[in-house]
Amino acid sequence: MTAAPLSGPRFASIDPTTGEEVWGGPSSSQRDVAEAVTRAREAFPDWAARPRQERIDAAKRYQAVLASRADELAQIISMETGKALWETRAELGAMQGKVDISIRAYEERTGERSKETGFGRATLRHRPHGVAAVLGPFNFPGHLPNGHIVPALLAGDTVVFKPSEHTPLIGQEMVECFKAADLPDGVVNLVQGGAKTGAALLERDIDALMFTGSGAAGAHFKKLFADNPHVILALELGGNNPLVVWDAADAEAVAGIVAMSAFVTTGQRCSCARRLIIEEGPRGDAVIEAVVGFMDRLIYAPWNGSPEPFGGPLISAHAATQAREALRARIDMGARVIRDSGPIDGLSGAFVKPALIDTTGVHVPDEEIFAPFLQVTRVATFDDAIRMANETRYGLSAGLVSDDPANWDRFIHRIRAGVVNFNRPTTGAAGDMPFGGLGSSGNHRPSAYYAADYCAYPVASFEADSVKNIESEIKGLKA
Incomplete structure (x- = not known):
C-alpha cells in the first residue's frame, strides 16, 4: 500500500x-x-x-x-x-x-x-x-x-x-x-x-x-x-433533534437523560438533542430546575485533565464563536436565557459553557447548532408536544422520557425520525442496528x-x- x-x-x-x-x-x-x-x-x-x-x-x-x-x-x-x-x-x-x-x-x-x-x-x-x-x-x-x-x-x-x-x-x-x-x-x-x-x-x-x-x-x-x-x-x-419529557415524576433522573442527550461530546454529535419539549406548569418547571442543577455539575476541561472531564472544547475557537453568535441571534429574537454560554475561565477560546434558553412562542431557525446549547419549548398537551417535535425539516433522532408506556405507544407511531429512543438519551445507538435519518438528515x-x-x-x-x-x-x- x-x-x-x-x-x-x-x-x-x-x-x-x-x-x-x-x-x-x-x-x-x-x-x-x-x-x-x-x-x-x-x-x-x-x-x-x-x-x-x-x-x-x-x-x-x-x-x-x-x-x-x-x-x-x-x-x-x-x-x-x-x-x-x-x-x-x-x-x-x-x-x-x-x-x-x-x-x-x-x-x-x-x-x-x-x-x-x-x-x-x-x-x-x-x-x-x-x-x-x-x-x-x-x-x-x-x-x-x-x-x-x-x-x-x-x-x-x-x-x-x-x-x-x-x-x-x-x-x-x-x-x-x-x-x-x-x-x-x-x-x-x-x-x-x-x-x-x-x-x-x-x-x-x-x-x-x-x-x-x-x-x-x-x-x-x-x-x-x-x-x-x-x-x-x-x-x-445532522439533525435539529427533539427530546420530549412528559409525565415523568423523577426530575433528577430526567436531568441526567437530558444532559447526555444535549451536552455529551460538547454537543458535537449529530444525534444530540437540540430542542427540549416539556409540559407547561410546575412539572415542567421542576424539569428545568433539575437540568440547570445538572448543568452546573458538568466538568468541561482539557481531555487529559484531572478530575476527568465530562466534555472538552469545540473543534476550534472559530466554531465556538459561530456557535455563540447563533445562540445570541436566538436571544435577540426573543428567547429567554435560563443559562447563558460564554468562555470558560483559564481555558482556550474553543471552550464554551453549556447553555439553556426558552424559545416558547419564539420563531427560531430550524437549524442545528453544533454545540452544547439546548432550546426549551413549553406546550399544553402531549399532542402538542408530538406536533412540535415533528416541526423540523430534519429527522435524525428523537426521544421521549415518560413514566407512561401509553405515551410511548403514541410517540413511536407518530414521530418522524430514524432513531427514536424511550427513557434513554437521544445519542444512544446500537452498532447492530441502523443509524440514519429522514428529510435533511x-x-x-x-x-x-x-x-x-x-x-x-x-x-x-x-x-x-x-x-x-x-x-x-x-x-x-x-x-
Missing part, C-alpha cells in the same frame, strides 16, 4: 484544548487525488474477485492492529478533537467492534443464497460498486469513517478516504493500520486537505460517496450528483448495521446446470 508523497499546500491540525499544532503536512493536489482514484480503480478487480474469506481475514487483521494501538490512537483523537479520553477510548472500542458487526451484517443483509424453484435455481448475489470515496467528519474521526470503510472493503469495494481537515493525523494512522494489516496496494488510499481536496475527489471517476457531516453539505452533494445516478450516495447528516441509506446495503448491489439469477429444451413452456408456437 504505497503512494507518492503528497504535493499540495501545507496545512495542520490544531489541538483545540491548547491551540498547539498536532500534525502538519502537505495536502493532496489535484494530481495526487487523481492518482489515488486511479490506484483504487486498478486495485478493484482483484480485490472484488478474491474469496470473501480473504477480505474477512484482512478485516480481522486490521481489527487486531487497532487493538494493539488502541491507547495511542485514542490519545491522537483526543489531541485533534479535544474529546475526553474516556470517550476516545470508547471510540476505539467501537472501531474494533465494527469489524465483527460488519461481517454479520454482510451475511444477514447481503451475501449469497440460493433456492430451488420450478424454473431452475434462484440465486441472489451481491457485487461491489467499485471505488468508494469516504469523507470523514471531525467529531468521531475514527469511528464514523471506519463505519463506511470496513463494510465497503468486506463487500469488495476499494476506498479513497479523505479525513476532515481538522483530524488528518488520525486519518493517516487509520490508513497505516490498514497497511499493517497487509491489504493489497491501492485498496485503501488516503488524500488529505479541506474543501478543495474533497471537491477534487468528487470530480473523479468514483462509484460511491459515503459522507458523514452537515445537512448543508449533504444537500450540496445531492445536487452535485443529480445527473450521475450511478454514483451511490450514503449521506449521514439523510437520504434513506442508514449506516451502522445497514451499511452493508449501500456497499454492494444485488444480482438476481435463474440458473440451471445444463441446457434444457423449454419449448413446452413457450405459448403460441406453431406445431
Whole structure:
C-alpha cells in the first residue's frame, strides 16, 4: 500500500484544548487525488474477485492492529478533537467492534443464497460498486469513517478516504493500520486537505460517496450528483433533534437523560438533542430546575485533565464563536436565557459553557447548532408536544422520557425520525442496528448495521446446470 508523497499546500491540525499544532503536512493536489482514484480503480478487480474469506481475514487483521494501538490512537483523537479520553477510548472500542458487526451484517443483509424453484435455481448475489470515496467528519474521526470503510472493503469495494481537515493525523494512522494489516496496494488510499481536496475527489471517476457531516453539505452533494445516478450516495447528516419529557415524576433522573442527550461530546454529535419539549406548569418547571442543577455539575476541561472531564472544547475557537453568535441571534429574537454560554475561565477560546434558553412562542431557525446549547419549548398537551417535535425539516433522532408506556405507544407511531429512543438519551445507538435519518438528515441509506446495503448491489439469477429444451413452456408456437 504505497503512494507518492503528497504535493499540495501545507496545512495542520490544531489541538483545540491548547491551540498547539498536532500534525502538519502537505495536502493532496489535484494530481495526487487523481492518482489515488486511479490506484483504487486498478486495485478493484482483484480485490472484488478474491474469496470473501480473504477480505474477512484482512478485516480481522486490521481489527487486531487497532487493538494493539488502541491507547495511542485514542490519545491522537483526543489531541485533534479535544474529546475526553474516556470517550476516545470508547471510540476505539467501537472501531474494533465494527469489524465483527460488519461481517454479520454482510451475511444477514447481503451475501449469497440460493433456492430451488420450478424454473431452475434462484440465486441472489451481491457485487461491489467499485471505488468508494469516504469523507470523514471531525467529531468521531475514527469511528464514523471506519463505519463506511470496513463494510465497503468486506463487500469488495476499494476506498479513497479523505479525513476532515481538522483530524488528518488520525486519518493517516487509520490508513497505516490498514497497511499493517497487509491489504493489497491501492485498496485503501488516503488524500488529505479541506474543501478543495474533497471537491477534487468528487470530480473523479468514483462509484460511491459515503459522507458523514452537515445537512448543508449533504444537500450540496445531492445536487452535485443529480445527473450521475450511478454514483451511490450514503449521506449521514445532522439533525435539529427533539427530546420530549412528559409525565415523568423523577426530575433528577430526567436531568441526567437530558444532559447526555444535549451536552455529551460538547454537543458535537449529530444525534444530540437540540430542542427540549416539556409540559407547561410546575412539572415542567421542576424539569428545568433539575437540568440547570445538572448543568452546573458538568466538568468541561482539557481531555487529559484531572478530575476527568465530562466534555472538552469545540473543534476550534472559530466554531465556538459561530456557535455563540447563533445562540445570541436566538436571544435577540426573543428567547429567554435560563443559562447563558460564554468562555470558560483559564481555558482556550474553543471552550464554551453549556447553555439553556426558552424559545416558547419564539420563531427560531430550524437549524442545528453544533454545540452544547439546548432550546426549551413549553406546550399544553402531549399532542402538542408530538406536533412540535415533528416541526423540523430534519429527522435524525428523537426521544421521549415518560413514566407512561401509553405515551410511548403514541410517540413511536407518530414521530418522524430514524432513531427514536424511550427513557434513554437521544445519542444512544446500537452498532447492530441502523443509524440514519429522514428529510435533511439523510437520504434513506442508514449506516451502522445497514451499511452493508449501500456497499454492494444485488444480482438476481435463474440458473440451471445444463441446457434444457423449454419449448413446452413457450405459448403460441406453431406445431
